[in-house]
Amino acid sequence: xxxxxxxxxxxxxxxxxxxxxxxxxxxxxxxxxxxxxxxxxxxxxxxxxxxxxxxxxxxxxxxxxxxxxxxxxxxxxxxxxxxxxxxxxxxxxxxxxxxxxxxxxxxxxxxxxxxxxxxxxxxxxxxxxxxxxxxxxxxxxxxxxxxxxxxxxxxxxxxxxxxxxxxxxxxxxxxxxxxxxxxxxxxxxxxxxxxxxxxxxxxxxxxxxxxxxxxxxxxxxxxxxxxxxxxxxxxxxxxxxxxxxxxxxxxxxxxxxxxxxxxxxxxxxxxxxxxxxxxxxxxxxxxxxxxxxxxxxxxxxxxxxxxxxxxxxxxxxxxxxxxxxxxxxxxxxxxxxxxxxxxxxxxxxxxxxxxxxxxxxxxxxxxxxxxxxxxxxxxxxxxxxxxxxxxxxxxxxxxxxxxxxxxxxxxxxxxxxxxxxxxxxxxxxxxxxxxxxxxxxxxxxxxxxxxxxxxxxxxxxxxxxx
Numbered sequence: 001x002x003x004x005x006x007x008x009x010x011x012x013x014x015x016x017x018x019x020x021x022x023x024x025x026x027x028x029x030x031x032x033x034x035x036x037x038x039x040x041x042x043x044x045x046x047x048x049x050x051x052x053x054x055x056x057x058x059x060x061x062x063x064x065x066x067x068x069x070x071x072x073x074x075x076x077x078x079x080x081x082x083x084x085x086x087x088x089x090x091x092x093x094x095x096x097x098x099x100x101x102x103x104x105x106x107x108x109x110x111x112x113x114x115x116x117x118x119x120x121x122x123x124x125x126x127x128x129x130x131x132x133x134x135x136x137x138x139x140x141x142x143x144x145x146x147x148x149x150x151x152x153x154x155x156x157x158x159x160x161x162x163x164x165x166x167x168x169x170x171x172x173x174x175x176x177x178x179x180x181x182x183x184x185x186x187x188x189x190x191x192x193x194x195x196x197x198x199x200x201x202x203x204x205x206x207x208x209x210x211x212x213x214x215x216x217x218x219x220x221x222x223x224x225x226x227x228x229x230x231x232x233x234x235x236x237x238x239x240x241x242x243x244x245x246x247x248x249x250x251x252x253x254x255x256x257x258x259x260x261x262x263x264x265x266x267x268x269x270x271x272x273x274x275x276x277x278x279x280x281x282x283x284x285x286x287x288x289x290x291x292x293x294x295x296x297x298x299x300x301x302x303x304x305x306x307x308x309x310x311x312x313x314x315x316x317x318x319x320x321x322x323x324x325x326x327x328x329x330x331x332x333x334x335x336x337x338x339x340x341x342x343x344x345x346x347x348x349x350x351x352x353x354x355x356x357x358x359x360x361x362x363x364x365x366x367x368x369x370x371x372x373x374x375x376x377x378x379x380x381x382x383x384x385x386x387x388x389x390x391x392x393x394x395x396x397x398x399x400x401x402x403x404x405x406x407x408x409x410x411x412x413x414x415x416x417x418x419x420x421x422x423x424x425x426x427x428x429x430x431x432x433x434x435x436x437x438x439x440x441x442x443x444x445x446x447x448x449x450x451x452x453x454x455x456x457x458x459x460x461x462x463x464x465x466x
Contacts, residue, residue, distance in 0.1 A: 102121075279460055324340050
């Protein structure tokens with residue numbers, strides 16, 4: 001029956017594709033999109049069906065929560081996580097973004113998924129060939145990179161899910177970093193979102209407790225903005241202006257690379273080259289004469305200003321998007337130590353928080369710190385969690401069970417990052433999986449991105465002070 005449904009779906013897709021090509025204003029582009037659709041849809045369908053069958057077969061006849069059941073479930077999680085990882089790498093683009101998002105869902109997904117994605121999605125992103133890079137330049141600027149720049153290194157210095165970065169030198173001698181979008185990404189992103197949506201809805205139909213439709217909605221909204229590098233450049237400049245106007249007391253400690261607008265388009269972004277250390281490179285930061293704890297404090301202050309004062313928040317602050325260097329021209333030193341400057345990169349994903357949301361979010365954190373049960377409930381409801389899930393929302397936000405959240409003792413929200421913490425979080429996630437899925441479906445997108453931002457910052461801080 002399932003094979004018949006898959007065949008019918010593919011036939012329907014083929015018919016729809018033929019009609020789209022015939023009626024499109026750009027038949028060549030539409031043909032390219034339709035050419036990518038069948039193999040992607042087939043890979044997605046096979047992966048989803050295999051994962052679903054694996055769980056049903058592996059756990060068949062075993063007593064839930066018995067040692068044999070737990071062992072079989074662990075093995076099924078690992079196999080399924082590896083299949084999902086392979087699917088993300090084969091499809092690339094938006095799928096890599098999806099995998100990176102999964103790597104942050106420690107409070108929702110089993111540790112096997114989180115760990116598998118975390119170990120690979122930030123370090124093994126696809127790399128476009130130099131010929132593909134030249135093709136993007138030809139389409140966007142009308143010239144090849146070796147003509148646009150005095151020097152252009154064909155080997156990228158970094159690669160991410162949507163683009164890769166090359167070192168170059170302008171004709172007036174300035175060293176720059178050139179971010180080039182992966183070829184065909186604009187075409188395949190439309191397909192990727194549609195196929196991911198199809199698979200997630202199918203899995204939700206088969207397993208009602210598996211509801212990640214909110215994740216597809218978030219990607220559908222954010223992907224077009226992240227694919228427009230001119231939007232990213234505007235976000236970068238606006239971020240810096242906000243610090244100078246609204247947070248002058250730390251403005252000198254925050255920096256974003258200068259944008260070369262005359263050498264940038266929606267798919268090519270040319271920026272000032274920054275020589276700095278990754279924010280979690282503790283040894284490298286110490287070698288610069290900077291204390292990691294000062295970096296942690298600066299990161300926390302910077303994002304507190306963005307969230308609670310600016311209302312314009314960088315929502316992808318993982319380690320690869322933040323760098324540290326000594327504060328330029330800084331004459332103040334303590335015992336030979338230098339003050340840090342935080343360099344923010346990759347400004348594609350921002351979210352605006354209106355005044356009411358900022359007030360409610362700040363009030364919620366105040367209530368959490370004070371272990372104020374009534375305040376936690378009031379502001380969790382105002383942020384969209386609902387009266388029935390306010391305790392769960394507090395747990396997801398703090399990575400603490402409700403008993404710890406309302407514990408009035410000092411340091412009740414502190415996470416040590418040890419094995420006990422991880423075991424406790426995983427037990428919490430497994431126990432309340434359906435409720436957490438419902439909570440994430442219910443929360444507004446802006447709060448979901450605050451959760452993601454919060455998780456990224458927690459991971460960075462743990463690396464710096466552990």
